[in-house]
Amino acid sequence: MTSSIKLPPVGLIGPGAMGLGITRALLRRGFPVHVRDLDPARNALAQAAGAVVESSPAAVAAKAGIVISVVVDAAQTDEVCFGADGIVAGLQKGGVVMVCSTVAPTYMSGLADRLAGHALLAVDAPISGGPARAESGTMSMMIAGSDEALELCADVLAAMSDKRFVIGPTPGQGSTMKLVNNLLAGIHNAAAAEAMSIGLKAGLDANTIYDVVMASSGASWMFGDRMRRWIDHDDRVAAALPILTKDVGLALEMAKGMQFPLPVGASAHQVFLGTLALGHALDDDNSLIHYYRAMTGVELP
Amino acid sequence: MTSSIKLPPVGLIGPGAMGLGITRALLRRGFPVHVRDLDPARNALAQAAGAVVESSPAAVAAKAGIVISVVVDAAQTDEVCFGADGIVAGLQKGGVVMVCSTVAPTYMSGLADRLAGHALLAVDAPISGGPARAESGTMSMMIAGSDEALELCADVLAAMSDKRFVIGPTPGQGSTMKLVNNLLAGIHNAAAAEAMSIGLKAGLDANTIYDVVMASSGASWMFGDRMRRWIDHDDRVAAALPILTKDVGLALEMAKGMQFPLPVGASAHQVFLGTLALGHALDDDNSLIHYYRAMTGVELP
Numbered sequence: 001m002t003s004s005i006k007l008p009p010v011g012l013i014g015p016g017a018m019g020l021g022i023t024r025a026l027l028r029r030g031f032p033v034h035v036r037d038l039d040p041a042r043n044a045l046a047q048a049a050g051a052v053v054e055s056s057p058a059a060v061a062a063k064a065g066i067v068i069s070v071v072v073d074a075a076q077t078d079e080v081c082f083g084a085d086g087i088v089a090g091l092q093k094g095g096v097v098m099v100c101s102t103v104a105p106t107y108m109s110g111l112a113d114r115l116a117g118h119a120l121l122a123v124d125a126p127i128s129g130g131p132a133r134a135e136s137g138t139m140s141m142m143i144a145g146s147d148e149a150l151e152l153c154a155d156v157l158a159a160m161s162d163k164r165f166v167i168g169p170t171p172g173q174g175s176t177m178k179l180v181n182n183l184l185a186g187i188h189n190a191a192a193a194e195a196m197s198i199g200l201k202a203g204l205d206a207n208t209i210y211d212v213v214m215a216s217s218g219a220s221w222m223f224g225d226r227m228r229r230w231i232d233h234d235d236r237v238a239a240a241l242p243i244l245t246k247d248v249g250l251a252l253e254m255a256k257g258m259q260f261p262l263p264v265g266a267s268a269h270q271v272f273l274g275t276l277a278l279g280h281a282l283d284d285d286n287s288l289i290h291y292y293r294a295m296t297g298v299e300l301p
Numbered sequence: 302m303t304s305s306i307k308l309p310p311v312g313l314i315g316p317g318a319m320g321l322g323i324t325r326a327l328l329r330r331g332f333p334v335h336v337r338d339l340d341p342a343r344n345a346l347a348q349a350a351g352a353v354v355e356s357s358p359a360a361v362a363a364k365a366g367i368v369i370s371v372v373v374d375a376a377q378t379d380e381v382c383f384g385a386d387g388i389v390a391g392l393q394k395g396g397v398v399m400v401c402s403t404v405a406p407t408y409m410s411g412l413a414d415r416l417a418g419h420a421l422l423a424v425d426a427p428i429s430g431g432p433a434r435a436e437s438g439t440m441s442m443m444i445a446g447s448d449e450a451l452e453l454c455a456d457v458l459a460a461m462s463d464k465r466f467v468i469g470p471t472p473g474q475g476s477t478m479k480l481v482n483n484l485l486a487g488i489h490n491a492a493a494a495e496a497m498s499i500g501l502k503a504g505l506d507a508n509t510i511y512d513v514v515m516a517s518s519g520a521s522w523m524f525g526d527r528m529r530r531w532i533d534h535d536d537r538v539a540a541a542l543p544i545l546t547k548d549v550g551l552a553l554e555m556a557k558g559m560q561f562p563l564p565v566g567a568s569a570h571q572v573f574l575g576t577l578a579l580g581h582a583l584d585d586d587n588s589l590i591h592y593y594r595a596m597t598g599v600e601l602p
Contacts, residue, residue, distance in 0.1 A: 140517050176504070177500070180496050180497075183496050184521070185518040185519045187495075188489065192485070195484050195485045195488075198563065199478070204468065219522040220520065220521035220522065254499075258499070258502060261593075261596060261597075264565065267564045271564060271565065292562075296560075
């Protein structure tokens with residue numbers, strides 16, 4: 001992308017861990033980016049990266065035809081879209097709201113209908129991969145939206161990720177796929193803590209467990225990532241415990257609405273809740289091992 | 302290995318799916334192999350591969366200083382070792398019994414003590430990876446035994462696997478590691494069925510689910526292997542459902558003995574038992590999806 005090509009401005013609400021990465025990825029590809037966060041510190045970081053900070057979501061939307069929302073949950077998404085000075089108040093007819101947060105599929109499909117009532121288009125585009133991959137444009141995206149909406153966003157989506165999966169034409173389908181993936185991630189994370197802790201209690205060495213599991217049929221991406229950082233006493237909070245707790249909870253809610261039992265997911269969710277109850281809300285979600293430690297006194301290396 | 306080097310004979314009880322693969326791997330490396338199976342058809346296959354079929358485990362043991370047992374479970378292992386015409390009746394003092402079956406760690410440590418009473422050595426060496434990797438010598442092995450026993454078996458172990466993990470000096474430790482791994486494999490397999498089936502019920506496409514999960518944080522070795530074969534309608538029985546059901550059950554038994562809760566493993570085991578109850582005992586363990594189908598009527602592709 002040469003600098004002589006003038007790309008249209010893009011709006012982004014919520015330059016947090018993932019949102020700031022996306023902001024940098026868009027700027028690097030030449031898109032002017034207008035941002036807004038509730039936290040002045042996040043606005044300052046986005047400004048330092050080259051974005052223009054606006055006074056409200058409406059002000060962001062007034063500058064761009066596409067506004068990306070990367071906030072925490074459905075409640076924040078609703079406020080950002082429909083609150084006073086929300087996106088809807090500023091976006092021109094035919095504009096696109098791209099929702100990257102993990103929300104319930106029924107919420108997302110309803111949001112798309114409500115936006116359509118304002119002559120706005122919705123793209124359901126949950127993301128996965130963490131801040132580093134957001135910044136490098138290599139996070140995965142699970143995308144659902146009308147042909148018209150996806151066409152309008154094509155260049156922006158291409159700048160955001162080289163790992164884009166179009167799930168279907170209906171907003172909500174991307175969120176469904178995200179919940180299916182994160183149901184697995186949540187189960188695997190609880191399973192990793194469960195297996196590692198009983199192995200330690202039985203007298204095995206943590207690194208031996210890690211090496212054997214990752215070379216055998218017990219391997220998972222979550223085991224590899226979370227247990228590696230845990231064994232290495234890496235105290236960075238790459239993913240705070242409440243986030244995946246919420247996502248597994250959303251998967252259980254979706255399933256309940258479909259009268260669909262998720263016995264394994266439900267038991268994993270209990271491990272997440274127990275670990276939160278033990279006081280690990282500010283810790284990384286590799287802290288699930290404390291759920292087992294609290295009961296069994298297993299010594300951690 | 303040139304054919305001019307004369308290697309000592311090795312005994313193998315149970316040339317089944319894994320045992321025949323091991324037999325072939327040993328023969329290829331130049332070890333004469335003496336075998337015995339209860340099933341004449343398995344003996345014939347071993348003979349066709351170049352092994353010498355003997356009339357009993359005792360007769361096998363009379364020809365070799367190391368006897369590998371690759372039978373189904375602890376009951377068969379006990380019969381093979383201590384039954385009439387068992388290994389103990391034929392093996393010279395100082396000989397080694399290598400147990401590759403997945404058994405309870407307490408059973409394995411007790412077996413080692415009982416063999417020691419006959420002046421015999423035990424190697425606890427559970428295996429993982431399936432028949433093809435057994436034959437190519439690339440299965441993984443989780444090995445526990447005294448320095449003396451492991452030294453006696455060094456060449457045989459090297460011929461059996463290029464992925465050997467020495468877990469510790471005490472028989473039972475290899476079995477513990479195997480149960481920790483297979484606890485994970487069992488949970489991941491149930492989670493794969495759970496996530497795939499709710500995704501299908503929610504209207505997603507099976508191949509889309511597969512591709513997104515395997516590129517995202519929900520990836521696991523089990524999801525990749527079992528769901529690939531399931532989507533492809535591959536009807537080979539690579540691993541019959543009762544085997545992993547038994548292994549997860551052994552992990553739960555081990556944990557119960559340690560007063561250690563495995564909430565996620567326990568819920569996964571219920572999915573295995575439910576699928577067996579539905580009549581899938583002769584099917585591959587990727588049939589867990591029928592547990593969810595039976596309740597929800599989810600259409601399978």
